[in-house]
Amino acid sequence: MDPIPRSQHLFEVFLRLRPPHPGGAQSERILDVEQPEVSPHPTHITLNPPPDRRKAVEKFGFTQIFEEDEDQLDVFHCTDTSSLIEGILAPEGGDGTDAVIATLGVTGSGKTHTILGNRHQRGIAQLAIDVIFRSISENMVESAQSPTLDSLQACDASESTLVTATHFLDTMSGDSIQRSTTPMMVRTQPALLFGKPTTPSKAAASAQQMPGSFPDSATASPKSVEPVSETEETLQRKAQQDSSAQQSLGITKSITIANVSPSKRVLDRPFMSLTATSRLKTTAKQDIKNESFGSIGSSSGQRRTLRRHSNFLMSLPSGPDVSDFVVPCDPAAEYVVVVSMYEVHNDRIYDLLTPASKSPSTKELRRRPLLFKPTEHSPDRKVVAGLRKVVCTDVREAILVLETGLQERRVASTGSNNVSSRSHGFFCFEVKKRSYGWRNNSWSGSKLTIVDLAGSERARDAKTQGATLAEAGKINESLMYLGQCLQAQSEANGSSKSNVIPYRQCKLTEILFTNSFASAPTTYNHLPKRNPQRGVMIVTADPLGDFNATSQILRYSALAREVTVPRAPSFSGGMGSNGHGTPRSFGNNGFGSVRSHFSPVSATEERVTMEIAALEIARMSDEIEQLRGEIDIQSEARIAAEAHLLSAEDRMIDIEAAIREECALEFEQRLAIELARFKASMQIEKERHEEHWDRKVDILERSLDSATFDEGFDKENILVENLTQEVERLRRENTILKREMGSRSPSKRKPLEEREDYSMASGGDSTLKPKSDSVLSLNRKLERLKVGDGPRLHANPGSPKKVRRLVARRWEDSDGL
Numbered sequence: 001m002d003p004i005p006r007s008q009h010l011f012e013v014f015l016r017l018r019p020p021h022p023g024g025a026q027s028e029r030i031l032d033v034e035q036p037e038v039s040p041h042p043t044h045i046t047l048n049p050p051p052d053r054r055k056a057v058e059k060f061g062f063t064q065i066f067e068e069d070e071d072q073l074d075v076f077h078c079t080d081t082s083s084l085i086e087g088i089l090a091p092e093g094g095d096g097t098d099a100v101i102a103t104l105g106v107t108g109s110g111k112t113h114t115i116l117g118n119r120h121q122r123g124i125a126q127l128a129i130d131v132i133f134r135s136i137s138e139n140m141v142e143s144a145q146s147p148t149l150d151s152l153q154a155c156d157a158s159e160s161t162l163v164t165a166t167h168f169l170d171t172m173s174g175d176s177i178q179r180s181t182t183p184m185m186v187r188t189q190p191a192l193l194f195g196k197p198t199t200p201s202k203a204a205a206s207a208q209q210m211p212g213s214f215p216d217s218a219t220a221s222p223k224s225v226e227p228v229s230e231t232e233e234t235l236q237r238k239a240q241q242d243s244s245a246q247q248s249l250g251i252t253k254s255i256t257i258a259n260v261s262p263s264k265r266v267l268d269r270p271f272m273s274l275t276a277t278s279r280l281k282t283t284a285k286q287d288i289k290n291e292s293f294g295s296i297g298s299s300s301g302q303r304r305t306l307r308r309h310s311n312f313l314m315s316l317p318s319g320p321d322v323s324d325f326v327v328p329c330d331p332a333a334e335y336v337v338v339v340s341m342y343e344v345h346n347d348r349i350y351d352l353l354t355p356a357s358k359s360p361s362t363k364e365l366r367r368r369p370l371l372f373k374p375t376e377h378s379p380d381r382k383v384v385a386g387l388r389k390v391v392c393t394d395v396r397e398a399i400l401v402l403e404t405g406l407q408e409r410r411v412a413s414t415g416s417n418n419v420s421s422r423s424h425g426f427f428c429f430e431v432k433k434r435s436y437g438w439r440n441n442s443w444s445g446s447k448l449t450i451v452d453l454a455g456s457e458r459a460r461d462a463k464t465q466g467a468t469l470a471e472a473g474k475i476n477e478s479l480m481y482l483g484q485c486l487q488a489q490s491e492a493n494g495s496s497k498s499n500v501i502p503y504r505q506c507k508l509t510e511i512l513f514t515n516s517f518a519s520a521p522t523t524y525n526h527l528p529k530r531n532p533q534r535g536v537m538i539v540t541a542d543p544l545g546d547f548n549a550t551s552q553i554l555r556y557s558a559l560a561r562e563v564t565v566p567r568a569p570s571f572s573g574g575m576g577s578n579g580h581g582t583p584r585s586f587g588n589n590g591f592g593s594v595r596s597h598f599s600p601v602s603a604t605e606e607r608v609t610m611e612i613a614a615l616e617i618a619r620m621s622d623e624i625e626q627l628r629g630e631i632d633i634q635s636e637a638r639i640a641a642e643a644h645l646l647s648a649e650d651r652m653i654d655i656e657a658a659i660r661e662e663c664a665l666e667f668e669q670r671l672a673i674e675l676a677r678f679k680a681s682m683q684i685e686k687e688r689h690e691e692h693w694d695r696k697v698d699i700l701e702r703s704l705d706s707a708t709f710d711e712g713f714d715k716e717n718i719l720v721e722n723l724t725q726e727v728e729r730l731r732r733e734n735t736i737l738k739r740e741m742g743s744r745s746p747s748k749r750k751p752l753e754e755r756e757d758y759s760m761a762s763g764g765d766s767t768l769k770p771k772s773d774s775v776l777s778l779n780r781k782l783e784r785l786k787v788g789d790g791p792r793l794h795a796n797p798g799s800p801k802k803v804r805r806l807v808a809r810r811w812e813d814s815d816g817l
């Protein structure tokens with residue numbers, strides 16, 4: 001495998017191996033560093049599959065490999081961070097070159113440790129800040145107050161809000177006071193633990209450890225501050241480190257703790273090491289006035305702010321010492337450093353320096369996602385728009401801002417890491433410069449972006465659930481896209497054609513790669529041409545870690561890869577091997593294709609065929625393994641998406657139930673109102689009706705009263721008389737008819753009108769005419785009864801005897817009438 005040439009890639013890729021977990025389970029070592037023959041540093045590593053798996057042995061090439069015993073300073077030095085800083089400061093004039101340093105690896109492999117350090121060692125971020133400030137200290141602007149701030153704001157291309165560090169720290173510590181007094185702080189604002197906030201449980205535990213509210217760190221017993229069992233030697237070493245820290249931070253004298261606010265102590269507390277506490281005790285006794293804070297560019301406000309945070313600053317680790325690393329800067333320019341921080345969480349960008357605000361509807365603390373877009377002042381390049389940026393003129397300010405921003409970063413405890421980053425953290429240090437005699441010059445400059453990526457993890461190992469599982473899905477997805485970009489870069493490097501880097505697939509890759517290319521010259525001729533950024537990717541790996549996860553990360557990130565075919569099971573002895581029982585190796589710079597390089601052997605043709613077949617099998621099983629890994633990622637993403645969906649469904653159901661309840665309630669209220677209205681209108685209608693009828697009855701009564709009584713009386717009498725006469729007449733007629741019926745046949749009887757008795761009875765009185773009409777009709781009825789009734793009468797018309805008998809009987813029946 002060829003040595004890896006430097007500076008040919010968008011990202012130089014380094015591999016850092018972490019030392020074993022203290023007290024971790026003993027497991028098989030899967031990574032072996034190949035000691036170099038030519039180059040001074042190792043560049044290749046072999047990934048050995050566990051003995052129970054029949055897999056190809058793989059060899060990966062990196063720019064350089066850092067072994068377990070190499071510390072932060074080695075990493076800082078060998079990744080050439082000071083040369084990146086030099087590119088940013090642009091000592092020869094001009095805008096300089098942006099740089100990005102990122103870490104990539106499986107969860108728990110040491111990414112955050114590399115970038116942000118731990119209790120005893122600073123990380124690359126702090127070391128880089130230190131070197132930057134050291135290098136420009138002579139040329140730092142005198143004050144970051146207005147009008148410097150205004151001119152910086154005017155030149156900012158990313159629609160940001162610039163504030164001075166003093167203002168930022170004062171407002172944020174006020175904010176912290178508020179939050180520290182609420183239980184919310186314990187839940188959502190984990191306290192810092194050297195670069196990484198502690199998990200909520202740790203924060204709560206540390207809060208509980210404090211009797212009362214906020215004990216004075218100077219009087220708190222060392223035991224309650226940190227349960228450590230350090231030897232005298234360790235303490236001495238720490239004390240030495242602390243004193244060198246003071247020197248490296250430019251602090252020559254200690255300060256009194258009287259100015260430290262109680263709330264700050266809550267945040268500071270987890271930082272407090274035993275030595276820091278005892279040192280504070282001593283310094284409290286000494287009560288030395290802190291004149292050392294009056295460094296270059298310090299205003300009285302700045303001094304006050306720094307004094308307030310001094311005990312926290314002094315509790316931070318100070319090593320390793322980078323005072324040797326001073327980078328030349330542009331002597332004709334004055335400088336200022338602008339710090340901004342954001343995180344990419346679930347493919348959304350959140351500002352880490354803008355505290356969450358309460359949503360008016362839900363009253364929950366929320367952060368507004370920001371856009372990654374081209375702006376009016378940066379039409380050729382996308383930038384994270386709307387960040388809060390803090391202007392710093394002192395290294396301590398920058399450190400305090402960094403630590404404050406880290407409090408907002410999302411972390412969680414998982415099965416793989418107690419304090420696992422759940423987002424990709426971006427820490428940006430823009431070094432702004434302008435020529436002296438600046439009135440005609442605006443600010444320009446470059447930036448150093450330090451990225452602490454979240455780690456890839458397997459849900460099975462991490463034992464994550466719910467939102468944390470969904471986060472893991474998004475993390476794995478974005479890391480897969482990053483892996484594709486890195487693979488494309490290494491493939492392009494291995495071949496003559498230039499590969500397209502598919503970096504627009506997610507926010508993470510967009511932000512990481514967008515500055516890697518020179519801006520198109522034709523479109524934006526009027527804008528200053530920017531150099532493509534320089535990138536450093538530090539891949540972290542645990543040599544005792546999970547084989548699948550590690551092999552996946554190495555495959556994605558390595559600049560070169562070689563597959564060594566395992567010995568075919570059917571061939572023993574020398575076949576397929578070099579005669580010593582070790583496998584034969586085959587060079588492969590690209591991915592997916594295996595090229596055989598074996599020299600002519602004295603094997604038969606059949607054996608050669610078999611060997612080629614074995615190679616092909618190895619290649620295919622390798623591909624299968626890769627695909628399996630991708631399936632794993634996809635299925636984890638699917639599980640996460642399903643979990644999301646389920647929780648969204650639950651929320652929908654809850655919302656629906658709430659809306660239904662609300663609707664039902666509203667319906668009932670409206671129904672009650674409508675019923676009341678209806679009853680009222682019914683009542684009114686009823687009353688109106690009653691009134692109406694009363695009025696009618698009144699009118700009737702009145703009309704009846706007004707009619708003449710006499711006239712009515714006469715008419716009634718005449719009516720009664722007529723009726724009496726009629727009754728008389730009818731009786732008479734009845735008698736006559738009865739008599740007639742008794743004496744003679746009805747057929748011979750004269751019609752009533754022609755009979756004398758009838759006419760006498762009627763009296764020929766004209767007044768009885770209407771009554772006679774009724775009598776006539778009665779007679780007609782009787783006549784009809786007499787001649788036409790009965791079916792038998794018509795059935796036999798030719799038998800008069802029968803008819804007579806029938807008629808007689810009929811008339812008898814009618815007697816009762």
Ligand SMILES: Nc1ncnc2c1ncn2[C@@H]1O[C@H](COP(=O)(O)OP(=O)(O)OP(=O)(O)O)[C@@H](O)[C@H]1O
Pocket residue numbers: 017018019105106107108109110111112113114118417419420421422453454455456540
């Ligand atoms: N090189 C190292 N030297 C000493 N300790 C280390 C080293 N690398 C990692 N550690 C320790 O291992 C633990 C896990 O490391 P760290 O939190 O940096 O992992 P990570 O890769 O950032 O994990 P995640 O992706 O889950 O955030 C920490 O306690 C850290 O101090």
